[in-house]
Amino acid sequence: MGFIFGPGFFQSSPVQVALIVGAVVSVVSGVVGVFTVVRGQAFSGHALADLGATGGSGAFLLGLNQLWGFLVIAAVAAGAIELLGLRRPRGRDLATGIVLGAGLGLAALFLYLDTSFSSTTGASITILFGSIFAIDSSLVPVIAVLTAISLGTVLLLYRMLLFSSLSPEMAAARTVPVRAVGIGYLVALALAVSLSAMTIGAVLSTALLVGPAACALRLTKRPGLALALAALIGVAVTWVSIVLAYDSYYWPPGGRGWPVSFFVVALIFTAYLLTQIPIPGWFSRRQPGRAMVDVGMARR
Amino acid sequence: MFSGFMVNTWLAATMVAVVAGVLGFFIVLRGAAFIAHAVPNGAFAGAAAAGLLGLSTLLGLGTFAVAGALSISWLSRRGRHDVVTALALVMMLGLGALFLSMSEEYASEIFSLLFGDVVGVSSAELLPILALGVACVAAVLVLFRPLMLSSVMPEAGEARGVRAQPLELCFVLLVALATTMTVPVVGAFLMFSLMTAPAAAARSLTARPLLAMGLAVLIALAIVWVAIALSYLSAWPIGFFVGTLGATSYGLARGWAGHRQRRPLSARMATDPAR
Amino acid sequence: MPVEAARVAGDEVVRLEGISVWLSGRQVLREVSFSLRAAEVTGLIGSNGAGKTTLFRVILGLQRASAGRVWMRGRAHSGRLPAIGYVPQTVALDPDMPLRARDVVGLGLDGQRLGIPLPSRQRRQLVDEMLQAVDATHFADARVGRLSGGEQRRVLIAHALISRPQLLLLDEPLINLDIRSEQEVVELLSGIARQQRIAVLISAHDMNPLLPAMDRIVYLAAGRAASGTTDEVVQTEVLSKLYGRQVDVIRLRDRVLVVSGSDESVAADHEHAHDVAERGLI
Numbered sequence: 001m002g003f004i005f006g007p008g009f010f011q012s013s014p015v016q017v018a019l020i021v022g023a024v025v026s027v028v029s030g031v032v033g034v035f036t037v038v039r040g041q042a043f044s045g046h047a048l049a050d051l052g053a054t055g056g057s058g059a060f061l062l063g064l065n066q067l068w069g070f071l072v073i074a075a076v077a078a079g080a081i082e083l084l085g086l087r088r089p090r091g092r093d094l095a096t097g098i099v100l101g102a103g104l105g106l107a108a109l110f111l112y113l114d115t116s117f118s119s120t121t122g123a124s125i126t127i128l129f130g131s132i133f134a135i136d137s138s139l140v141p142v143i144a145v146l147t148a149i150s151l152g153t154v155l156l157l158y159r160m161l162l163f164s165s166l167s168p169e170m171a172a173a174r175t176v177p178v179r180a181v182g183i184g185y186l187v188a189l190a191l192a193v194s195l196s197a198m199t200i201g202a203v204l205s206t207a208l209l210v211g212p213a214a215c216a217l218r219l220t221k222r223p224g225l226a227l228a229l230a231a232l233i234g235v236a237v238t239w240v241s242i243v244l245a246y247d248s249y250y251w252p253p254g255g256r257g258w259p260v261s262f263f264v265v266a267l268i269f270t271a272y273l274l275t276q277i278p279i280p281g282w283f284s285r286r287q288p289g290r291a292m293v294d295v296g297m298a299r300r
Numbered sequence: 301m302f303s304g305f306m307v308n309t310w311l312a313a314t315m316v317a318v319v320a321g322v323l324g325f326f327i328v329l330r331g332a333a334f335i336a337h338a339v340p341n342g343a344f345a346g347a348a349a350a351g352l353l354g355l356s357t358l359l360g361l362g363t364f365a366v367a368g369a370l371s372i373s374w375l376s377r378r379g380r381h382d383v384v385t386a387l388a389l390v391m392m393l394g395l396g397a398l399f400l401s402m403s404e405e406y407a408s409e410i411f412s413l414l415f416g417d418v419v420g421v422s423s424a425e426l427l428p429i430l431a432l433g434v435a436c437v438a439a440v441l442v443l444f445r446p447l448m449l450s451s452v453m454p455e456a457g458e459a460r461g462v463r464a465q466p467l468e469l470c471f472v473l474l475v476a477l478a479t480t481m482t483v484p485v486v487g488a489f490l491m492f493s494l495m496t497a498p499a500a501a502a503r504s505l506t507a508r509p510l511l512a513m514g515l516a517v518l519i520a521l522a523i524v525w526v527a528i529a530l531s532y533l534s535a536w537p538i539g540f541f542v543g544t545l546g547a548t549s550y551g552l553a554r555g556w557a558g559h560r561q562r563r564p565l566s567a568r569m570a571t572d573p574a575r
Numbered sequence: 576m577p578v579e580a581a582r583v584a585g586d587e588v589v590r591l592e593g594i595s596v597w598l599s600g601r602q603v604l605r606e607v608s609f610s611l612r613a614a615e616v617t618g619l620i621g622s623n624g625a626g627k628t629t630l631f632r633v634i635l636g637l638q639r640a641s642a643g644r645v646w647m648r649g650r651a652h653s654g655r656l657p658a659i660g661y662v663p664q665t666v667a668l669d670p671d672m673p674l675r676a677r678d679v680v681g682l683g684l685d686g687q688r689l690g691i692p693l694p695s696r697q698r699r700q701l702v703d704e705m706l707q708a709v710d711a712t713h714f715a716d717a718r719v720g721r722l723s724g725g726e727q728r729r730v731l732i733a734h735a736l737i738s739r740p741q742l743l744l745l746d747e748p749l750i751n752l753d754i755r756s757e758q759e760v761v762e763l764l765s766g767i768a769r770q771q772r773i774a775v776l777i778s779a780h781d782m783n784p785l786l787p788a789m790d791r792i793v794y795l796a797a798g799r800a801a802s803g804t805t806d807e808v809v810q811t812e813v814l815s816k817l818y819g820r821q822v823d824v825i826r827l828r829d830r831v832l833v834v835s836g837s838d839e840s841v842a843a844d845h846e847h848a849h850d851v852a853e854r855g856l857i
Contacts, residue, residue, distance in 0.1 A: 101493030105543020108415035207390040265394035449686035455663035460687040503673040512673035
């Protein structure tokens with residue numbers, strides 16, 4: 001056991017916080033991520049995350065924790081997405097990308113001011129790539145509450161969300177309030193993205209959102225099972241990453257440790273590639289789960 | 301601001317702007333915005349790796365950019381364009397973060413590579429950048445007609461002997477070249493902005509293809525020059541100015557075009573090029 | 576049907592002999608033979624998936640035939656010849672695209688050559704002529720992505736014509752057009768065939784809009800083709816033999832309805848029936 005877990009692993013307070021927050025955040029990311037993939041809105045998730053960088057760095061300037069910045073921006077952006085109905089591809093991709101560019105430029109400015117004026121060293125790293133070992137333990141309750149809200153929203157709207165994600169027209173015909181459900185989903189998404197930006201950074205949080213979900217959807221066609229699997233994969237990846245990052249303190253170049261976010265992203269990527277290997281019988285041939293993904297992707 | 305090390309920046313940035321206008325015209329025409337987003341992110345990892353190994357940044361950028369461009373092109377030909385490319389993209393960013401974490405200048409290096417650096421071009425890099433730029437522009441101009449035909453009407457092009465696949469390959473390689481020279485100046489995150497905003501703005505202003513390309517170059521030059529000047533004077537990052545000016549010029553162009561459309565249509569509709 | 580002045584069919588331009596094509600393990604075309612003559616409009620009729628586009632690709636040299644040969648006037652067919660004008664089925668034209676109608680036509684002239692199009696009076700004149708021939712002069716400078724479906728088709732036809740081909744291929748040019756635009760396009764193509772002495776091959780899944788202009792028909796079903804004049808080919812016996820089961824040909828005023836009893840063609844039949852009913856009421 002001492003071989004896998006570096007010395008002082010379980011006693012370390014930052015590690016404990018990291019394990020808890022990491023797990024909690026992965027669960028909500030995985031769950032919301034399944035719907036994101038099915039709805040073909042991976043790009044919206046990505047946009048929200050990138051803009052989060054602007055919010056987080058802005059929060060630093062105001063002396064606040066970056067979580068608040070992530071949340072505010074995600075809320076505003078989600079509202080914009082809803083109001084402007086940014087769902088169509090092609091032309092909208094261009095406009096969204098240019099707006100994102102402006103947002104990232106603003107993030108650049110905020111980060112620069114952060115390092116010059118407030119003495120937040122390493123602001124870039126924290127905002128962009130996360131700092132799971134440096135999460136303020138007083139934030140844990142807040143994180144827990146926000147996670148509960150996001151998960152709660154999704155689980156409450158579960159059936160309607162599923163229905164309207166797979167076929168909005170049919171759902172509307174069956175008097176499902178598609179618009180309200182869509183708003184609920186965006187709220188959950190904004191929260192999930194903000195939370196995962198805390199652990200692996202704004203720029204990489206898309207991996208935690210989309211990766212485990214995509215893996216889960218490759219493995220099963222049952223929605224409920226997909227949600228559970230996505231959460232499970234997310235938590236597993238995060239915990240293994242935390243262990244590896246802690247251990248890597250002793251790896252070359254020594255004395256610093258590799259970033260947790262790197263491990264998370266690398267493991268997710270590997271996991272995804274593994275699910276791409278066509279093992280006969282691993283998942284059923286007729287894959288409505290796959291159809292869910294295809295429908296989602298086709299509508300992007 | 302025009303002396304010493306800044307000369308490199310002005311020269312390199314001018315070349316970058318010309319490439320951005322010329323190649324960006326086709327990036328927007330072909331709807332290849334995703335490639336303009338993905339390749340720089342991949343190149344970021346290469347630059348970080350090069351820094352770690354003590355090699356030239358341009359070499360790292362170039363290798364990863366070319367590899368990334370080829371992979372994306374291969375993947376999208378097989379229909380997989382979405383989840384796997386998004387994950388691979390993020391993977392590259394994570395890899396870059398890893399490499400940089402091993403170096404001494406972690407934070408400032410990240411910042412430079414992602415958001416650009418007003419003094420980001422060393423004298424050793426200037427000549428390669430200029431050469432790459434000239435090659436890129438020349439290639440686009442030479443391929444202009446077949447590229448137009450294949451981008452707009454691929455099947456009709458095939459019937460005339462203009463094969464879409466080899467052209468697509470050339471195109472993504474040109475994007476890789478452009479990436480190699482653009483990232484040191486404006487950063488990996490803002491390259492997309494520079495490649496697309498001027499071209500997108502230009503096409504709102506005119507319907508004539510060559511004129512649109514020319515306008516894209518002019519707008520890109522304006523953006524880059526103003527960005528350098530302001531960045532030098534304020535010490536604020538150049539990426540901020542590029543992103544903001546890009547979005548502004550796009551917004552202004554669309555606003556102007558929208559305003560023109562709302563004018564009462566005269567009988568001579570045919571002479572209105574922006575209809 | 577409009578009475579035409581003496582239609583003197585020209586020489587053979589293309590001849591297909593026994594063309595068979597296998598794609599992904601399926602035989603798409605079986606020993607298809609027909610020829611196209613200058614100044615004639617030929618309709619290539621068949622339902623979706625019948626092999627029309629494959630046949631086009633064979634003629635264009637983009638698809639190798641497993642058997643048979645394609646002969647083109649003057650020389651043995653090898654590779655793609657610039658003497659063929661091609662109007663593809665779908666061209667996605669973004670409304671914001673910086674491309675005017677005249678630029679699209681210009682691409683037809685020299686789009687395959689390297690370099691930038693240098694402005695020259697001769698080039699402009701040729702483009703103007705072509706635009707006039709398809710009656711597109713009044714929107715020549717408009718963004719091609721903002722034009723209506725019918726207008727875009729005309730521009731694409733001009734694009735295909737400007738290189739003075741001896742053969743013009745159009746893949747489903749009438750799709751998504753309203754009835755009026757359909758008629759305009761058909762009349763335009765008919766006029767072009769006669770005046771410029773070009774062989775025109777139009778593919779469609781419904782032959783009715785083409786009836787006024789069609790000199791000959793190539794009817795594709797189950798990979799096989801029957802060719803000849805409309806009267807010769809569109810007969811119960813001929814088509815039944817082609818399909819390999821009983822089909823009935825019903826003529827209602829000057830429209831044609833092909834009805835099959837079995838399930839596979841039900842969708843196509845409904846389409847035919849619907850079209851016929853719609854047109855019958857006009």
